[in-house]
Amino acid sequence: MKFYTYLITLILFATSTYAAPVEPKKVDHAPAEATLIPLSENWLMSGDVPVHSLLISLQGLANRDYPRIYLEYPLNWQWEIVHPLIKFLEHRHGVKFNKLGMDDADTALSLFSKYAKGCVVWDKNVRSSLIVAFTISGIEDLLVVNEDQLPLAQKHGLKVVVDLRDKFTGQSDDVIFQWAYDKYFDRCSRDYYVVMGGQEGTEMQPGIADFGIQQRAFFSNLSSNPKHTKELALLKKILGRQNTASMVLGWHSYAKDTEGTHTSLVGNYGLIMEGLHNLPNVSFTSQIPLTPDFKFKNNHHIDANEKLVAQKKVYICAVSTDSMGIGAWTKPGRGKIPYTWQVLMNWIWLNPPALQYFYEDKSPNDYFIGGLSGPGYMYPKAVPADKFVNLMKVCDDYMKRLDLRALEIMDYSEGNRHVGNTDLTKEVVDLYYNNCPNVIGFINGYGTARTFDLRNDKPMISYDYYLDVNRPVNEAVADLDELIQLNQNKPYFLLMHIRETNSVDKVAEILSKLSNPAEVVPLDIFLKLAASAKTYKTFYEEANPPIDHNL
Amino acid sequence: MTPARISLLFLLLLPLVILKAEETNKSLLVGTWHLNSELSSELSPWKTYDLTIDVKDDTVTINQNLTWGRRVFNSTLTVDTTKADNIVPISMWPDNRHIGAYSYDHLKHVHATWLENRRILQLSTDLNLQTQQGVHSVNILSDYKVSASGSRLTLTELRSTRNTPLEYVFDRVNADSK
Numbered sequence: 001m002k003f004y005t006y007l008i009t010l011i012l013f014a015t016s017t018y019a020a021p022v023e024p025k026k027v028d029h030a031p032a033e034a035t036l037i038p039l040s041e042n043w044l045m046s047g048d049v050p051v052h053s054l055l056i057s058l059q060g061l062a063n064r065d066y067p068r069i070y071l072e073y074p075l076n077w078q079w080e081i082v083h084p085l086i087k088f089l090e091h092r093h094g095v096k097f098n099k100l101g102m103d104d105a106d107t108a109l110s111l112f113s114k115y116a117k118g119c120v121v122w123d124k125n126v127r128s129s130l131i132v133a134f135t136i137s138g139i140e141d142l143l144v145v146n147e148d149q150l151p152l153a154q155k156h157g158l159k160v161v162v163d164l165r166d167k168f169t170g171q172s173d174d175v176i177f178q179w180a181y182d183k184y185f186d187r188c189s190r191d192y193y194v195v196m197g198g199q200e201g202t203e204m205q206p207g208i209a210d211f212g213i214q215q216r217a218f219f220s221n222l223s224s225n226p227k228h229t230k231e232l233a234l235l236k237k238i239l240g241r242q243n244t245a246s247m248v249l250g251w252h253s254y255a256k257d258t259e260g261t262h263t264s265l266v267g268n269y270g271l272i273m274e275g276l277h278n279l280p281n282v283s284f285t286s287q288i289p290l291t292p293d294f295k296f297k298n299n300h301h302i303d304a305n306e307k308l309v310a311q312k313k314v315y316i317c318a319v320s321t322d323s324m325g326i327g328a329w330t331k332p333g334r335g336k337i338p339y340t341w342q343v344l345m346n347w348i349w350l351n352p353p354a355l356q357y358f359y360e361d362k363s364p365n366d367y368f369i370g371g372l373s374g375p376g377y378m379y380p381k382a383v384p385a386d387k388f389v390n391l392m393k394v395c396d397d398y399m400k401r402l403d404l405r406a407l408e409i410m411d412y413s414e415g416n417r418h419v420g421n422t423d424l425t426k427e428v429v430d431l432y433y434n435n436c437p438n439v440i441g442f443i444n445g446y447g448t449a450r451t452f453d454l455r456n457d458k459p460m461i462s463y464d465y466y467l468d469v470n471r472p473v474n475e476a477v478a479d480l481d482e483l484i485q486l487n488q489n490k491p492y493f494l495l496m497h498i499r500e501t502n503s504v505d506k507v508a509e510i511l512s513k514l515s516n517p518a519e520v521v522p523l524d525i526f527l528k529l530a531a532s533a534k535t536y537k538t539f540y541e542e543a544n545p546p547i548d549h550n551l
Numbered sequence: 552m553t554p555a556r557i558s559l560l561f562l563l564l565l566p567l568v569i570l571k572a573e574e575t576n577k578s579l580l581v582g583t584w585h586l587n588s589e590l591s592s593e594l595s596p597w598k599t600y601d602l603t604i605d606v607k608d609d610t611v612t613i614n615q616n617l618t619w620g621r622r623v624f625n626s627t628l629t630v631d632t633t634k635a636d637n638i639v640p641i642s643m644w645p646d647n648r649h650i651g652a653y654s655y656d657h658l659k660h661v662h663a664t665w666l667e668n669r670r671i672l673q674l675s676t677d678l679n680l681q682t683q684q685g686v687h688s689v690n691i692l693s694d695y696k697v698s699a700s701g702s703r704l705t706l707t708e709l710r711s712t713r714n715t716p717l718e719y720v721f722d723r724v725n726a727d728s729k
Contacts, residue, residue, distance in 0.1 A: 464683060
């Protein structure tokens with residue numbers, strides 16, 4: 001009997017455990033005091049990138065075991081929550097910030113140089129040497145400087161430990177990063193890898209580097225483009241050596257490869273991507289716990305098992321996916337109409353105060369859903385089935401903790417909103433239905449897509465409309481009216497994706513000008529209504545679909 | 552007039568007759584055109600739109616090139632203006648990629664008409680679009696109109712499912728500006 005009990009326990013354990021990202025430890029509560037260092041708007045390699053890199057590396061080292069430095073990125077920074085979060089940390093978490101002067105590296109080093117054991121000098125003439133210097137900084141606890149900053153480093157007692165000047169002159173990136181790989185990769189984190197991409201050439205925005213340094217991650221901007229065979233081979237070697245379900249931070253290089261190839265490749269290895277190279281201050285925020293009185297609570301409009309009956313009319317649901325952080329949250333109109341926002345679920349451990357800020361700042365009309373396709377950003381068609389199952393366990397856990405009931409899926413591994421296809425195969429749809437037992441439904445796409453299904457009262461609805469940032473109101477009104485004309489059966493379920501910086505005000509204006517009556521609803525209501533009247537036809541990716549690999 | 556003189560006169564006039572016939576067939580539409588986005592309906596998700604139009608006798612060929620960065624769509628439409636129905640294969644429906652409507656059978660039926668001494672080409676296109684609820688038949692009236700000077704082409708499109716017209720204004724791309 002004991003044997004069988006043991007066996008059952010073992011089986012239950014084996015089926016319930018799964019690989020998940022390693023979450024950095026939290027401090028007991030936010031620090032009473034921290035240092036705030038404003039950064040300028042100049043992110044040119046020949047401009048302020050050197051001093052910013054110095055400060056970011058200092059931040060990563062000083063914050064390694066405790067949150068001490070928060071960098072005040074400029075107001076035009078892509079992640080627009082930097083400034084609201086400062087106020088939130090002050091008022092809600094009780095942090096008192098001691099503000100230094102802009103880019104004041106001298107004072108910062110007076111306070112924090114003790115967390116560095118020396119410095120690594122990058123080569124001003126070889127951009128990639130700075131990326132290598134970030135790796136070395138984390139591994140050897142070194143401040144990142146260029147030769148112009150050596151007197152400053154010496155003033156604060158930091159001697160040169162690694163000098164990359166003239167080391168990589170004339171070398172290609174595959175050679176440069178191979179050198180870094182051979183010398184440092186064995187000592188780097190297997191839980192975090194940083195793609196230091198995004199802007200290329202004369203500019204760099206290494207906002208995520210503080211966290212990478214703190215976690216001793218390997219940095220590169222190696223290409224996922226099949227044309228770059230040597231870089232791709234090394235990149236595959238790196239991804240293949242990372243832990244199961246570990247994190248790929250940062251973003252692909254705009255000059256080398258594409259979002260599609262990068263995201264597909266990361267998915268091939270079953271890794272979890274947090275795709276923003278300029279996501280700032282994570283070495284600070286990842287250590288801050290939620291306030292004890294806070295619990296993630298969504299604005300559900302209906303019980304999870306409740307049913308609704310759709311009337312014969314048009315239902316519209318507006319979903320904003322990029323906008324919690326880099327788009328519309330702080331723009332005018334939020335709260336005016338029912339609006340659905342996709343939550344970046346990894347922030348539950350990567351950026352808890354930011355999520356607490358969003359949850360506490362939401363209006364009664366703001367509704368949250370999970371995404372994108374799983375924990376982090378992934379293309380399910382690119383993820384092997386066994387790895388997918390593991391990732392969905394992580395996803396399920398995050399959704400429960402964040403009080404989320406609907407999951408958004410996006411797959412651009414075979415196309416985009418222009419060419420190719422953005423649909424899910426039946427096999428992928430099966431995987432979602434089989435591995436997401438707690439959802440009330442799914443939505444799919446980014447641009448429009450054609451995948452529709454309904455199983456066990458849980459619909460899968462694709463976007464029927466994509467609101468481009470540049471689309472004028474009158475054309476958007478005509479687009480939506482045209483969709484209603486094309487789909488004359490009622491109820492018609494029109495799911496619209498609101499791209500990034502479109503404001504809620506703009507969406508409200510568009511919806512107010514429709515020539516057809518329509519009811520705007522949040523996603524939970526939308527899905528429940530769609531479960532009650534299947535006017536949409538079941539559709540999966542066709543045989544021999546058009547494919548564009550986003551090269 | 553002797554028969555020999557008649558023959559000589561015929562031979563002298565023949566090139567003029569041929570030239571006149573070619574002139575009658577020729578259209579100001581022929582050439583390469585580049586979208587003037589400032590004067591046109593908003594084009595997203597595409598950023599650029601080029602047309603190359605050729606006319607030979609009763610056959611009109613329109614090459615369409617739409618791009619957004621590295622994302623490109625090319626198509627060629629060839630129609631015989633004497634036919635009531637030209638059946639044209641299409642790979643996809645590129646006109647409005649913002650909305651969930653897709654080519655159903657990858658065909659379109661086109662009827663073409665010349666107006667105003669070939670200054671205006673009118674196309675009536677019928678195609679089936681697939682949406683989430685099934686297949687919907689759509690008619691598109693396209694009006695390719697060249698300005699009197701021949702330097703500007705205005706494409707006006709009326710889609711049976713759309714409440715408002717779309718207007719695309721193109722400037723002629725001169726050979727020396729290529």
